[in-house]
Amino acid sequence: MPIFDYRDDEALGRIISVDTATVTVRVDDLERLKRVQVNRLAVLQSSRAGQHLVGVVARITRKAPDNAQPVEMDTDPFNLPENNLVRVSLIGTLIDRDGENENIFRRTLETVPEIDANCFALEGARLTGFMQVISNVGGAGPRLELGTYTLDEGAPAFLNGNRLFQRHAIVVGSTGSGKSFTTARLLDQVSALPHANAILFDVHGEYGTLRGDEFRHYRIAGPADLEAGNGLAEGVLYLPYWLLGYEAMVSLFVDRSDQNAPNQAMVMTNSITDAKRASLEEGAHGEILANFTVDSPVPFRLDAVMEELGRLDTERVPGARAGQDKAGDFNGKLSRLIARFNAKRQDRRLGFLFSPHVECMEMDWLANMAHSLVGGRGSQPDNNGGIKIIDFSEVPSDILPLMVSLLARLIFNIAQWSAPEARHPVALFCDEAHLYIPERANRDSADDISVGIFERIAKEGRKYGVGLVVISQRPAEVNRTVLSQCNNVIAMRLTNGDDQAVIKRLLPDSLGGFGDLLPVLDIGEALVVGDASLLPSRVRVSPPRHRPNSATVEFWSRWSNGPLNRDTAASVSAWRRQSAR
Secondary structure, three states, X not given: OOOOOOOHHHOOEEEEEEOOOEEEEEEOOHHHHHOXXXXXXXXXXXXXXXXXXXXXXXXXXXXXOOOOOOOOOOOOHHHOOOEEEEEEEEEEEEEEEEOOEEEEEEOOOOOOOOOOOEEEEOOHHHHHHHHHHHHHOOOOOOEEEEEEEOOOOOOEEEEEHHHHHHOOEEEEOOOOOOHHHHHHHHHHHHHOOOOOOEEEEEOOOHHHHOOXXXXXXXXEOOHHHHHHOOOHHHOEEOOOHHHOOHHHHHHHHOOOOOOOHHHHHHHHHHHHHHHHHHHHHHOOOHHHHOOOOOOOOOOOOHHHHHHHHHHHHOOEEEOOOOOOEEEOOOOOOOHHHHHHHHHHHHOHHHHHHHOOOHHHHOOOHHHHHHHHHHOOHHHOOOOOOOEEEEEXXXXXXXXXXXXXXXXHHHHHHHXXXXXXXXXXXXEEXXXXXXXXXXXXXXXOOHHHHHHHHHHHHHHHHHHHOEEEEEEEXXXXXXXXXXXXXXXXXXXXXOOOHHHHHHHHHHOOHHHHHHHHHHHHOOOOEEEEEEXXXXXXXXXXXXXXXXXXXXXXXXXXXXXXXXXXOOOHHHHHHHHHHOOOO
């Protein structure tokens, strides 16, 4: 039975202007105009029988008609002639019947309404019926339940799971708006799938509370793990130096301002290539030896590189006269490079990079580690752990972009070099993305390398089954290219004008006014727009099973009631040890 069974006498008004996706309605009855609200839904007659167009009320105005005559000063203002106008942005079509199916909503506009066609307010039982159509539509593909619609809290709000991750998504919101809460909800829904596969880059250690068989937790090795000898089996992840590509190595060790920087980069490249070649020859890996490059992930001895750099820095070669020698081509030109190498190696905070677990120097380690991260829930030895949460909280901030992007590049390369039939899709949840996918990055810096990797994933990841979910409280500070590739927006409350402007630019032109709600959304409420959402709408996100540890500290309550339980000595000790454990 059609849910839009309006009679002509129920019309809100009649259409007086039609644009590509916007119509203007004149309302003659002031009482009916009072029932209309901005950002509510309206229904318009279509030029095709059995169809109705659905739109969002974008603007309501009252103004004098163009041919209005001047009035006397003592005229009652309530008797002034006026036009009551409602602007409606069209968003889709409801079809009464298509074959055996009834009441089908499609995000398409096959027709536009005719001049003088009726416009109706969508409210009451008809609104409930329409929201049920949105919630229960079968043609939308896999459904991910995010929460309930603000328009009708009895109707669950579903997202299309395929389109959400295929076409990337962003989750944004100011501090305390419910951003981490929403991320946990998404992970909660994904984790319920039998072959779930997602990786969360947890920069601040907020998501350690997400527990259960569906979640597997890793942390980047800290100084304490080096002494304990913890490895992958204990959930400790190393990112050994031999995983670094050429650009990452150069940014880490070569000072671009040094006049000898080009020589240092060239010598370091040759030394690393020779060390990798020696490692492959020693291990009899002939099939790799024929085609490897400096970027190939091959374990090698860092000491061998240091010895070669030291030799070249002090090298003396035969001079023009017999019995005399002279400084070699690189004599004294590598001293700063060697000093930077030694300083990095001795930094205990970088032990996960330069003091890897003994197992990390084996050729088989990379395949085992990659399977732990990229393998879906059903492929793990215990059939659990579809959601992998990687804690980067102990990684120094100056090297964080390089390390997060290193892991992202590893995941992308594995997907790229897998046979198409063997690819198992994986979603990367990038928490606090503005820290390692910044809008402004210095050329040849760690930030620039990180941005380049994530830009490539954003542009090409869909082909290889790698999806991105960019999470940030400052979208204005996230790289524009990456954001432009995200076709789904889940926006919580944003109070900063620059952040609001970024999100408004991502919204369709017909929904530009929708973004004006960003500063007035309630905690846990979101605007959801994009390919995964059948209806651009305001959604109240449902609580996840496990809440992240991201609650804001209650200053006034703590100051008033306590408890005062700070152990300052323990804090200082943790600072000195560079480990919170």
